[in-house]
Amino acid sequence: MDVISLGKRIRHLRKQRGLTLDALGSAVGTVASQLSLIENGKREPKLSLLRTLARELGVSSDDLLGTDPPNRRIALEIELERAQRSSQYQSLRLPSVRISSRLPTEVLETLVGLHREVERQANLNAATPEEARRANTQLRRQMRDQDNYFGDLEEQARELLEHVDYASGPLSQHVISDLASYLGFTLHHVDDLPHSTRSVTDLRNQRIYLTQNKASAHNPQTVLLQALASHVLQHQVPTTYLDFLRQRVTTNYLAAALLIPENSAVRFLRQAMQQKEISVEDLRDNFAVSYETAAHRFTNLATHHLGIRTHFQKVHKSGTIFKAYENDGVAFPKDATGAIEGQPICRFWTSRQVFDVPDKFSAFNQYTDTPTGSFWCTARTERGPDGEFSLSVGVPYASSKWFRGKETTERSVSRCPDPDCCRRPPRALAAAWAGNVWPAGRATSSQLAAMPRGSFPGVDETEVYRFLEKHSRR
CATH class of the missing domain: 1.10.260.40 (lambda repressor-like DNA-binding domains)
Structure with missing residues (x-):
């Protein structure tokens, strides 16, 4: 409204x-x-x-x-x-x-x-990748308008799983291989995959190349399903950055809908809701996926099937938002273009407080009072090649009754976007040190670089074509 x-x-x-x-x-x-x-x-x-x-x-x-x-x-x-x-x-x-x-x-x-x-x-005066920021903002609004639920993609996932006789539980490697065969692809694991790619699909010879590198940060099952999803969705070479981002969103969504099928997941979540024990960890464990995949999938299903409005964050330890979604009224920081990604999150939010919690095994739960309302959030941290991140899922206070961890006594207050909340140092600290320090900031090259050019942003096409030439001759 x-x-x-x-x-x-x-x-x-x-x-x-x-x-x-x-x-x-x-x-x-x-x-x-x-x-x-x-x-x-x-x-x-x-x-x-x-x-x-x-x-x-x-x-x-x-x-x-x-x-x-x-x-x-x-x-x-x-x-x-x-x-x-x-x-x-x-x-x-x-x-x-x-x-x-x-x-x-x-x-x-x-x-x-x-x-x-x-x-x-x-x-x-916005950051250099302005086109990407605007596209991200437009796409996030579209996702919020439909509560992050895509019925057509859910139906496609359901039809694909019927063809490989999926029954219930985690999607096994055997079933995923059957799905690739059903779609006409053979799988090839190589150790020289182009460094800028997760997978390469040879549409001429119906081959999908995957890496054998166990140190990869990406789940191999998810990478394969994303490659298959792009084929199923008949993606063409993107003409704008918005097209590129939209393809990524729909590809990731379809892959997640295969890993955590709608009917099984909704049945599982409704049972947990009846017991007032909804838990992202349980959803993760029941379908043998990563916590991030389970958290994303929860946002797909929570509002449409359970009537629960929610938000999700992936935040770097520095406090920078990498990914975010909301339809529950939580106020994420934004820049002039409306972009959330790259903005600093309030240090009193659960997604920041979790980094200081000694117990990294259990989920950290906290109530946070903000200018737009009170929210209950659950979060945990994970470490990857790019550093330590927190992954958090939150709901308005009234919906916390459905979740495990609602009895937490952890409470915080955020007054952001008021600069005196956490953007400015406390007055006493500033009075003692202002003018007597010169820190050297850690600026990464990506902060100054223009968006990668080419048909597929961020991908070295020459390297990919040479890779295919090499392997197609074998």
Whole structure:
């Protein structure tokens, strides 16, 4: 629900009918102060109140929730309100302009124009891989709009598993090999796979090349299923970075839907929900997958099948977000393009606190109070070639009752995006050291590099073609 647009629409209709806040509040059974919060976009009305408001204002509920502003003036008010609530504007610590009917339209025009220019300048100064950041943001919004659930991919996974007589439990190597054979591919394990690839599919000779390197950070079963998924989904050479990212998302989704089949997983999760013992670890162990795969798969199924809204994070020990997803209202930090990846997460969140927990065997659970609500999160850390990461899954406080670990006494408070929460050092510490230190930051080359060019970003095509030439002659 777009509470800003809804509030402006209610105020417009109320004034059109010549009603005061008190009069409308009395007609719908609420006090004027509560109605004022709704009109100012600071509170979301219950559906029952929404229907009553629509009836009293002489419109349908759908009209009340419409996205098109009634007129140009209200469109400007909505845009200014959104701009002033953005994390980018709040980080400037500037006062907000009170938007009222007495504010001249030309002033509104000027303020909105200034905000647009500030955003444009911020975008110009964004990090070098701006295209990727924008594409990531657009794709994440699409995933959130459908609760990260893709019914067509679930159906494709179901049909594929039927062809190889899958029954239940973990997907064995034998069944995966049968699936490759069913799709017409032979498997070839080599020790000279191009360094920039996880697998190489030779479509001319129907071969899939995989590495025999046991030190690889990627599960070989997952890599093979992702290669098969790209073929099943009939992916073409991507023409934009958004196409490339969308292909990765759908490929990973289909591979996960094969490793953790929908029907079996939902049955397993519902049983755990009845016992109020949902656990990502149990989902991982039951299907013999990695914790990260289980956590991702939980976000696919939790809202659609269990009615649980959730969020997921993969955070480097430095505090940088590598991956994130949310549909539960948690406020991740964003840059001017709306990108989450690469942003520092609050040090008081579970995904940061878990790094300081001595017990690395058990899951770490914590309640965190934030400006957008209280959340329960479970997290654990894993170490890979790129360092130590935390993987966390969280839900709003009201949904914590369904999870194992809900009885935790760990509690934290985050005031981000307020810079005084954790972005700035404590005053006493700053007073003692400010101006007396010069740290040398650890900047990686990827922070300055442009996005890799070519048909497949990040892949050395010459190396791949030479590899295929070499092996096709054998």
